[in-house]
Amino acid sequence: MSQRKTQTAQYWEKLFSPNDKDIEDIYQQILESSQPIHIDSIAVGLVKRHCDAEELESRSDLQEGQLYQPKGKYAVDERLIFPALDFAVGTVTSTRAGQHPDYGTFDVIEVKFGNGQPTKEFVANFEHNHPLNADDHSLANLHGLLSPEELYQAYKDSIYSKIKSTLDANDDFVKFHDQYFLADLMADFQEGLFNIADAAIDINNGPLSVDALIEQMGLVGEDQEITDVMRFSVSNRLANDERFDDVGPTGQVLWYLQRIEPPEAHHPPRRLQQTGTQPYDPGLFDDDLLPLLAEIDDEATHPDDFGAIDPNASEVTITLNYPHRRVGTLPLTPKTLPLFPISYYNPVLFDFIDGRTGDTFPGWTVLEHNYVFGLGQWCEKNKLPVGAYVTIKRTKNPLQIIVDYQASRTQRDWVRMASVNNRRLTFQMNPAAHACKYDELMIIGEGDTAQIDALWVRAEERNLSIYEALCQIFPELSKLNPQSTVHAKTLYSGVNVMRRAGPGIVFQELVTHPCFIAMNHGYWTYDPSLRD
């Protein structure tokens, strides 16, 4: 038997494109349900229709009879198609009563297949469990091929995007998140009602659920139930009104006002934007460097390089790195991601709870750019340095996250301090008082932040390479150590003062240039005479 084209990657990834018939079918699917339908359900239905159409095409004589099912009742001379026998077509020649000690009354039909084939008998009028009795089967399912659901999962990226772009370009359909509905079936609203929604959120001083807004807007009477169509219609209209943003986590729609959202909820701070988009090759790293990728909590590190993570951990502790400390954010990595409320559609507003005071303040999960915003004032208030250990804890409420640091008795330690001298980044050891535990290899203090920011801008304008940045800061850091060695973590921290780079990119520069010489345990030296 030749392979069905709908069972191949080539069909779904290259040949498939939703046609007018598909759009008509989707239209009918939504019309019949009269409910918004998720794109996954739309896609599975469309894949099923394509698979069934191919089966029917491949056997034109399938049109000539009805599909055999054990539960069916069949008469003599009736033509049947047998899905489990490669869609063979046969004619019922006789029927008799079946006999089985467990199954009570049922029939047995004798079927002639032609071409001199001997007749075969099949069960009929049989209501017991049998795979062919399933009502939701597709022809492909019956044939032992990948089901429409399995095909969709296998080629979801391609199918999803093709259907999405087709529906998005068609004015007959409206959407909210990944739910689609028909524009003609949408509820009508007066424009003024959305001013009421604006005022209601403003007065609430926080986001409101779509149900709360529907009530505030007076769209339903006291005894009326809010329907899914009403929720969809309101959400669709709000999503297309630039005043409003959904800030709820997955599965929860919460409407808020864009004018009172911080810009960082939508636009990543420059300090977090990576220099270049080149991936790194972890295969280049030795046993000293590789574990550091997981130790340094940076969203630029590939998720696979974080090693085993417990997604159900009730708390995690991370090391605050330079870029995040500067802009009051935390990285979203495989380690931190499970603790924060997220949405694949929008930034999510939640409450940070100060682990020491119990005070709450707003936090934003920005999944699109892999960071959590809102810790600037908290870091300042607690005087947390770069390298401080920050602990994130779950609460019973997924929209409330405890943030804390590891307090210690205030003491003055010698820490490396960054400053700008003659337009170059320099470091020196200065005493600084800290009341928290921190990673000594990561800590970096700052003198004049305005000068450092100016240096950052100049480096960005000159598109200073990470290699060049390393060559500039290495002598500055190595002079602080009698052995003239610098740890890879310290180099990562130092580079990020003037250029944004994940640890993988920094390490890759270390291992690929002969001027950087590996010592033991992650320490490196620098020989400027070996520069490229």
Added chain:
Amino acid sequence: MAKYIKPTLETKFHIDFSWWQKGGQNLRAFLQSHACESCQEFLENDQPQTFDWINPVTGEVFQIDMLWHIIHTHCSQDPTFLDKRIPLTSAIFRAFIITNNTPLTAVEVHEKVMKKTPELILNTIGRRQVYKGIKPVISGI
């Protein structure tokens, strides 16, 4: 004669009851060797009866000896039914009795009989010469 296609470890096998019918083989006599002692005694005085066995995949019906049903529902429940001392060929046949002749690969048969290797089981039932009606499942008629 159908073209012989060499089976693999992924090939599903079953007992083809039409093989027993076409060849005039005595299924009842063979099945008796798989019945437990209590059923053996009962069967000695019992008149042969048939029932409509229903293929769990295709819905096809074969009228076969009631002894199959008795062994499947009663004797196969005995923990010694797939005893290690039973020859491999008998154990393979019994694996199909246990599953009521649901198609199985050599690997799945091995998981049931826990003897030898899937490859050896495949060599045993995947040859041109059909052993006790155990044949690869063919999707067409």
